[in-house]
Amino acid sequence: MAIKIGILGYGNLAKGIECAIKQNDDMELVAVFTRRAPESVKVWSGVPVYSVDELENKKNEIDVLMLCGGSATDLPEQTPKYAKFFNVVDSFDTHARIPEHFANVDAAAKAAGKVAMISVGWDPGMFSLNRLYANAILRDGNDYTFWGKGVSQGHSDAIRRIKGVKNAKQYTIPVDAALASVRACENPELTTRQKHTRECFVVAEEGADLAKIENEIKTMPNYFADYDTTVHFITEEELLRDHAGIPHGGFVLRTGKTGREGEHNHVIEYSLKLDSNPEFTACVLVAYARAAYRMNQRGITGCKTVFDVAPADLSPLSGEEMRAHLL
């Protein structure tokens, strides 16, 4: 019997989940739920589309509900709300507000006897896991996380809000020299500027003052002022042709010392190079949906993160198969 999955929302992440489920024989997408008019939403896989108002009526038809809203306003409301009816998985990624989100979701999920898996994806998610494993192993050491090369939606949006800008795409790029220093166990203390550069591809309105736009970008507080930023003005055609993708990725490193005198250095490195940020994130969510379902079947309830999930629960393989082929 396949695990029955529902999706709330139909943006890039939801579309990625739709594709990921097709790669997993033990899962089945049963419906998409939307806040829009259901008849206006055409879904690739052809599953039924229902109004979000129908969700509670479908609680016996769905094993795990994937919440594909945003972290700013959607998930803080949706995850506790739907954990009352479903095992849920979300990708809540506002790091500073995770403790508060956890508490709200935990209360709802425990009361309902459900598992609610929050902050799943790659950061938070796989990067967090790698920070935890590496810290548990190398107790005397330093952590480093680099992001990119990849598209930052927030920074791209910030550029688009500048007067005279028609469209824009911003790439976050790790600085090679900083990565090299970390890998060489030099334990550098890195400033914001030393870790990442920012590269912007900007389509200006006709007649706009390019020098003024460039200056506004480079001096924008929080977003760009603390970074070495490069601005390229290109045409709309070039933007669509060369910068249509949503790639991302990054590096998590921990270096640490062992031995009687701390005489031995070690480097643990995890990296991702992703053609599609939302599709990869979706794959992680689907694996954790399997775990949420299995854990709830064993009587586990409450809010969980990637830290609480035994790796075996993510895999469709049996224990015997895993030990024989992956261990």
Added chain:
Amino acid sequence: MAIKIGILGYGNLAKGIECAIKQNDDMELVAVFTRRAPESVKVWSGVPVYSVDELENKKNEIDVLMLCGGSATDLPEQTPKYAKFFNVVDSFDTHARIPEHFANVDAAAKAAGKVAMISVGWDPGMFSLNRLYANAILRDGNDYTFWGKGVSQGHSDAIRRIKGVKNAKQYTIPVDAALASVRACENPELTTRQKHTRECFVVAEEGADLAKIENEIKTMPNYFADYDTTVHFITEEELLRDHAGIPHGGFVLRTGKTGREGEHNHVIEYSLKLDSNPEFTACVLVAYARAAYRMNQRGITGCKTVFDVAPADLSPLSGEEMRAHLL
């Protein structure tokens, strides 16, 4: 109350565990057990040394026993034997015999109400975990594991058995071009020769036939014949000066496709660069000792692998601390 650790054996791995425990405030080494005459074993940390025959008498004084024997003959006997009295951790690394070892240990640990954590380290261990996570996420893809640059004890021993060889050290080295092809998502099918090269540093007896030794190494079945092998003859002084360490490491990669037409490629890469193979392995074992103790405190029993352990159980941090600082 610190977790009380015992160690059986006092070779390189045990010495690494002794150092690793010093880095963990919540753990305490209480004794070393040996098959040698206890008074002949001087331990760095100064804890008591007992005969292995004393082990069963100490069962109430030790929370987790670390088994530091070899996989060929020690652990198949020791792990089931001592799982009858202790939570145990071993580094059993004969991949092909893991299912059999698991079955034997599971029966003993379940009957005794203990947790027995087997095949802990980095391969099997952290590399296995990364294979499992990456396979659960990227369902349509390919796995690659490369080892090195590092010292292979088995290959060094094989060279030492050749007539005319006084001493030797062998390094396993991944082929850069193969790694580059994997990272580029070319999904290469790699032969043994294409994945790794072998570099040997050999001290010959006086008057030995160097050409004959070199030929014997390069044509040795299983060990060297399938690889491009380089042999350097050096002096004993050079060997001790330049090749005294036990470095190792390697790379686990999975590449896979997502999207409606499999149009997006992704690369997940995990790598280790270790100055001391046994000391790093020891750090992993100590983290899993913490998990074995905690799981047993919760009433869990039986044989477990890294696949069965929720990451949170490895960390000395509380759930709140982990979510606030690592997620």
